[in-house]
Amino acid sequence: MKLSYTVLEGEYARAGEASSAVKKVLKQLAVPANVIRKIAVAMFEAEINMVIHANGGVIDVDILPDKVFIQLVDTGPGIPDIEKAKQEGFSTASDEARDLGFGAGMGIPNMMKNSDFFNIKSEVGKGTTVEIAVNL
Amino acid sequence: MMTIKQVGEILNAEVLTAPDKTDKLDMEVDSACGADLMSDVLAFSAGHSLLLTGLLNLQAIRTAEMMDMRAVVFVRGKRPTQDIIDLANDRDVILMTTKYNLYAACGMLYINGLH
């Protein structure tokens, strides 16, 4: 099953709607709750990042018999040093992001912790692509 | 282990979500998490069923939803706007508000046996 979502620029209040929709679908498919939670947390953090660090983007979700694969593509500012961005506590988040309850530099570590496959590629000035897979 | 109703009584809290959800107040919570940082909640609260927070926005409800939490208690007498209450009703998350601050509210639940 393939699902696709557009995340809009600056829509702070709606950030997380796509993750919530995916969670609902996985529940209907009777995926175990602890597996759904891993997928939901990883995708939610990545979706939030698209809004607070980039200018929105597109999320494609592929639900396969043995895994869920999520690709998040944005055309934001990109990440100059990915190894640094992966470290716990590293954050360039704005005050606006912090007011949302994010921006403590735990997002990418949370994504890595909750996924069975994680890949992030980024080019400064072009954008960022995050790929997350969780085994079912 | 205590019911959501007992949590409300200990914190002298007001329930803000719809009256037709009141049967849900008999649901039990076995552990709680107090935080203003949603990434911390997402990282460290797997299996916890109650969130206490001073963060008053839609993301607090979404975080509770992602973590399968049953209830959110807003501290320091903070009252959420209707859009927040609507989202909580839709996602079956019970909302309460208490006058106590985060530290005190967590402490009161803790000494009453909710760890």
Ligand SMILES: Nc1ncnc2c1ncn2[C@@H]1O[C@H](COP(=O)(O)OP(=O)(O)O)[C@@H](O)[C@H]1O
């Ligand atoms: N989609 C993105 N576009 C641009 N920069 C990003 C993106 N995602 C993450 N980053 C960068 O990586 C850092 C770490 O991300 P994360 O671990 O989620 O922490 P936080 O979001 O709390 O800052 C961010 O502060 C930001 O500098």
Ligand SMILES: [Mg+2]
């Ligand atoms: Mg983040």
